[in-house]
Amino acid sequence: MGSKDVKDIVGLAKDDIAKSKSIRLNRPPMKRPTGMSREVFNLIAHGPNEENLFTAIPTKKLEDKHQMKKMILFRKVRKWKWKEFENEGRADGFKLSHWEREDRNPAEPYIFARMNKRLNLPRFSQEEYERHFQAEKWTHESTEYLFDLCERFDLRWAIISSRFEREKYGDFSMEDLKERFYRIYNILKRDRCLEGPIYSFDAENERKRKQQLEMLWSRTEDEIKEEELLRAQMRRIESRRKEREKRTQDLQRLINVVERSASPEPNGSTSGSQVRSSRRAQKQQKTQLMSAHLFSNDVPNLRFAEFKSAGPHLRSQEMKIPSNVGQKKLKAIEAAIEKYQIPLALPAYEETVRLFNDLRARVVLAQELRNALQGTQ
Known part of the structure; x- marks a missing residue:
């Protein structure tokens, strides 16, 4: 398919193509605007952003602004x-x-x-008040006065409580006013099927909240420091409790591993005397079993890097201690190496690597058991 066929498919005629070329070629060169540096003009005018050149040129000059100010000064002043x-x-x-x-x-x-947005509250008649809203300390006049204040001050309860005439209508606190208003308001909305949410207000809880806030606000500096010390001590106690529980779980896990590995396999032909003797033996040899199996390979305590992927690697990398080992474990390993006078630079033979890693794993396991035993005592 030639270029002529493509132009015919797109719908471009020869006259249109020639006209667009002539327009593009006959466009006069644009002059550099006043105040624009030559480098900036060359970057904008001679590049892919040539079409967007007009957006970079200011439409009004400084002289035009001064001329506009002069026109404003000579314009007729409005009275x-x-x-x-x-x-x-x-x-x-x-x-x-x-x-x-x-x-x-x-x-x-x-x-x-x-x-000026006004708050339109539902109102009640004398008959509705006598049927639904009668209270011990409230009258119809005092309730109407409360609703007038709520509508006038847009439920700003601090102002409503300040403007409420207590000598005339009764000595009510802010919580009493809120409780009275929201109780009647919710009943009116429910009976008249009005739109909007139903509000619940607990006056007793609000009084306790303000009382606690007042006690918190009126604390002295000594009381604040004492409370901070108590909180820090509580955090330490909580962290110790969690650490002790973790150690207990680790010790129980190790004991379960030992008991599971020491228990005989069921064969279906065990007599009663053999069962009793096995129980006595298990009870008597519990310490021996613990010492014999705690350091076995069944208990994962320190995992070294395993190179199972294809490709060569240095065997000395297998002796590298993992990065997630804590400082206490590292110090215990260093103390054991110093105690047994083991050189730090060992030859990376296969048997040497296996024994050295096994030794360090047993040192870490012994430390974990020691810490767990101290935590349970």
């Missing part, structure tokens, strides 16, 4: 007047004054009145 206005968000007819443009339409509402 402002000190006028009274009434906020539509208030229903008491209170009037304030502010500066306003003379050409503003006086029929338009106050510009900030749309930001």
Whole structure:
């Protein structure tokens, strides 16, 4: 398929191709803008970003800004007047004054009145109050007054509690006011099937919370230091308890391994005397079995690197201690090597590597058993 066929499939005519070429070739060269360095202009104008050159050139010059400022200075000044206005968000007819443009339409509402969002709370009648909302210390007038304050101050309980007339309607705390309001509010929403969540408020829990917060806030410096010491001691006790439990589990695991390896295989033909003798022998030889099997290869205590993949490797790498071994275990291994006067640079024979790794593994296992025994005592 030739280029002519491809152009026919795409829908390009010969005249269009020639026209686009002529336009591209006859485009006049762009001049370097004032204030732009030659290097930057060469990078932008002579490269793949030639089409985006106009976006890099500022559309307004500094002279244009000065000219605009001059035009603003010579423009006619609009007049402002000190006028009274009434906020539509208030229903008491209170009037304030502010500066306003003379050409503003006086029929338009106050510009900030749309930001006055009022809280519409459900109300109750005298009959509903007598049927559902009667309480020992509350009256219909005091409950209506509480709802008026809640609607006026948008459930800002600190203000509501401060403005509540306790001499006239009763001495109620903030928790009592909250409990009374939310109880009636939830009943009205449920009976009238209104949308929105149902709120639950526990006044007794709120009182305890504030009391504890007050006690926490009124602590002295000595009490704070004493509490920090107690918390640090509690963390140490908890860490020791977890470490002791871990050691106990490790010791129990080792004992289970020893007992499992020492138990005879069932053959189905064991007499009663043999069972009793085996139990006595197991009880008498428990220490011997522990010493004989604790250092066996069945107990994984220290794993060295195993090179099972294809390819050669140095046998001395098999004697390298794993990186996850702790400092205490390393010190125990060094003490054992120094005690038995073992040279550090051993020849990496197969038998030497196996025996040296087995020795260090047994040293680590002996230390673990010693620590576990000390933790259980």
